[in-house]
Amino acid sequence: MERKDLALAPVLEAALIFVVALAGWLVHKPLLFASLGPTAYEQVETPKRKSGRPYNVIVGHLIAVLAGFAALWICRAWSAPGVSSGTVPLPRAEAAAVSAFLTVLGTLVARASQPAAISTTLLISLGLLQTWQDGLIIMGGVVLLTIVGEPLRRWRARDPMAD
Secondary structure (H helix, E strand, O other), X not given: OOHHHHHHXXXXXXXXXXXXHHHHHHHOOOOOOOOHHHHHHHHHHOOOOHHHOHHHHXXXXXXXXXXXXXXXXXXXXXXXXXXXXXXXXXXXXXXXXXXXXXXXXXXXXXXXXXXXXXXXXXXXXXXXXXXXXXXXXXXXXXXXXXXXXXXXXXXXXXXXXXX
16 A cells, blocks of 8 residues: 555545535435445545446445335334344344345346445344435435545546555
């Protein structure tokens, strides 16, 4: 790893996270959530991988959101207590497994591999973000991160040392 990466990569990733957090603060919506961290990392640190490209980021997270909601319905976990209550109720454990299965299957079929999408689907199936409004907010954060991160990803991908 070159010395420039030790300074540049953390700054770029922090900047991406800050832009999404600031936008969320401005619109009073939680646009920033845990799985955007690894997504920003992929855009900056592994810019040549397909999983960091806009199609994979947006479609992968969209599949994850839909899979999370489908799992809640399939497992009848909508009203089960969320994991933040100190335990993992059986319907939430089932929904987590189903949502992971559906997310991986969906992203493979769509050729939209996006590892952080598993985190996104778990946020929904485990009950941390499980309303349709939450799904829209999640996708808003994903799209914003993609819009801001794509120029950085392309710039970093030109570096022969990237990846």
